[in-house]
Amino acid sequence: MKKNSFVWHPNTQMKEWSSFDTIVKAKGMWLTTSNGIHLLDGVGSMWCNVWGHSKPELVNAIMSQSKKVQHSSMFNLTNEPAEKLAKNLIKLSPGMHRVFYSDNGSSAMEIAFKIALQYRKNVGDKNKTKIATLKNGYHGDTFGAMAVGYVPEFFGKFKKQLFPTIQFPVPNGYRIPKGYSFLDYQNFCLDKIETEFSKDGKISTFVMESGAQVAGGVIIFPKEFQKKISNLCKKYDVLLVLDEIATGFGRLGSMIQYTEQKCTPDIVAYGKMLTGGYLTMAATLTSKKIYDSFLGEFNDHRHLFHGHTFTGNPIAAGVANENLRLYQKNNLIDKIQKTSKIFKGYYNEILKLDIVGDIRHKGMLMGIEMVKDKKKKTPINSKVSINKILFEVGKKNGIYLRTLGNIVMLVPPLAISEKELDLLLSRTIDTIKSAQNKLL
Numbered sequence: 001m002k003k004n005s006f007v008w009h010p011n012t013q014m015k016e017w018s019s020f021d022t023i024v025k026a027k028g029m030w031l032t033t034s035n036g037i038h039l040l041d042g043v044g045s046m047w048c049n050v051w052g053h054s055k056p057e058l059v060n061a062i063m064s065q066s067k068k069v070q071h072s073s074m075f076n077l078t079n080e081p082a083e084k085l086a087k088n089l090i091k092l093s094p095g096m097h098r099v100f101y102s103d104n105g106s107s108a109m110e111i112a113f114k115i116a117l118q119y120r121k122n123v124g125d126k127n128k129t130k131i132a133t134l135k136n137g138y139h140g141d142t143f144g145a146m147a148v149g150y151v152p153e154f155f156g157k158f159k160k161q162l163f164p165t166i167q168f169p170v171p172n173g174y175r176i177p178k179g180y181s182f183l184d185y186q187n188f189c190l191d192k193i194e195t196e197f198s199k200d201g202k203i204s205t206f207v208m209e210s211g212a213q214v215a216g217g218v219i220i221f222p223k224e225f226q227k228k229i230s231n232l233c234k235k236y237d238v239l240l241v242l243d244e245i246a247t248g249f250g251r252l253g254s255m256i257q258y259t260e261q262k263c264t265p266d267i268v269a270y271g272k273m274l275t276g277g278y279l280t281m282a283a284t285l286t287s288k289k290i291y292d293s294f295l296g297e298f299n300d301h302r303h304l305f306h307g308h309t310f311t312g313n314p315i316a317a318g319v320a321n322e323n324l325r326l327y328q329k330n331n332l333i334d335k336i337q338k339t340s341k342i343f344k345g346y347y348n349e350i351l352k353l354d355i356v357g358d359i360r361h362k363g364m365l366m367g368i369e370m371v372k373d374k375k376k377k378t379p380i381n382s383k384v385s386i387n388k389i390l391f392e393v394g395k396k397n398g399i400y401l402r403t404l405g406n407i408v409m410l411v412p413p414l415a416i417s418e419k420e421l422d423l424l425l426s427r428t429i430d431t432i433k434s435a436q437n438k439l440l
C-alpha cells in the first residue's frame, strides 16, 4: 500500500491492492491516470455516467449554479433547481405525484421502505407489515437496503442484524432448475408470489429492481414477469416499490423502465444517471395515494421523519435539469437503442471463449458470466480476486473494468459512440482471453 494514502476503498480487500491508479483527467469516454495511461471507461463511473466525462453543458450547469446558491437546505426552505427537477421527474414518471430527495441510491431505497411501511400505519392497516422481494436483488449497502436486497455473499456477516423479509426466486434463463422449461419456471416463481400474497394478507410491500437485477448478476427479467408481479400487487393490495437506480434513465434502453414493463409502481427510486453521473443525488417518487396518507394535523405526527443535510442540493439539481434537457435535445434514448445493437454483433465471439458460459445484455448493460466448466455451468471461483486480475489485464489493454463475482460487467457511459463500444467489446474479449489461464 502506498504509504501516503489514507483512503479505504469500497468493496476492496485492501491488503490485495498495493496501490491504486490515480485518475487525473477524464474526457469523453476516456480516463487518464497520473502515469499517462488512457483507459476506455467500461464501468461508466460505477454505472452512472451518461455523456462521458467533462461534458461542457454539464460542467457549465455546475458552475453557473455554484455562483448563485451552493447549498441551502430543504428544511423550511426550497430552491429553484430542486423545484424544477421535481416537476421534470413527475412529468417523466406516470402515476407519480411527489419527489423526496436524497443523495445516494441506498438512501433513496431506505426512504422508499420507510414511506411504504408508514403508509400502512397512516391508513390504519395493522395487518400489512411485511416486505417481500426477489432473491439476489440489490438496493444498496445500508442496513435496510441490505435487509431487502440481501445478497448472501455481500451481507451474510450482518444477517442476524437485518430485519426479516420474504424472498422469492427469480427466473434466470441460464440457470433453470432441472425439470422446468423457462416458461414453467417463470410461472412457478409467480405462483409462489401469489400463494404468499394470498395467505394471510400480511405483505405490505413488494420491492424489486425494475427491468433487471444488476449487482445480483445481470439477470434480465423475461417479458411480462415484472408486469405480472405488478398485477399481483394490485390484486392483493401490496405496494409495489421499484428500484430504477441502476436500470432507469436509459441504461436498459428506456427512459423510465417501468413504462416499458407496463407496470405502475406506488413508489419508484432514481439515482446514478440522474445528474449525468456528475454529482450525488437520488430521488424517491410516490403516488398521490401514498403522499396524501402523510397529510394531517401537526399533532398527528404522520409526517415523514426523514431528512438528509444535502437533500435537494441546488447544484446537483441544476446539473440534473441540464442532463434531462440534453436527453431530449439529443434523443439519447433512440441513440442508445441504436448503439446497443453493437453488443449483439459480439455475442458469438464472446460465447466462444473457453470460460464464458452466458451473456446477458439489454440496452447499455452486458453481463458476461464466466464458468469453470461450460457443461456443468460451475462458476469460476478463484482464490484471488477475479476483479483484480481482469482489472490489471484490462488496464494493459486500455480499458477500465470492474468485475462482480464471476460476471464481467460492461456498463459504459450511455452516450458512448458505436466506434468506442466496438473498441470496448473487442478489448474486453482480448482481456478475458489473456486472463483466462490465471482465472481457472
Ligand SMILES: Cc1ncc(COP(=O)(O)O)c(C=O)c1O
Binding pocket: 104, 105, 106, 107, 109, 138, 139, 140, 141, 209, 214, 215, 243, 244, 245, 246, 247, 271, 272
Ligand atoms: C439497483 C441499485 N439500487 C441501489 C443502489 C445503491 O445506490 P448507491 O450506491 O448510490 O447507494 C445501487 C448501486 O449500485 C443499485 O444498483
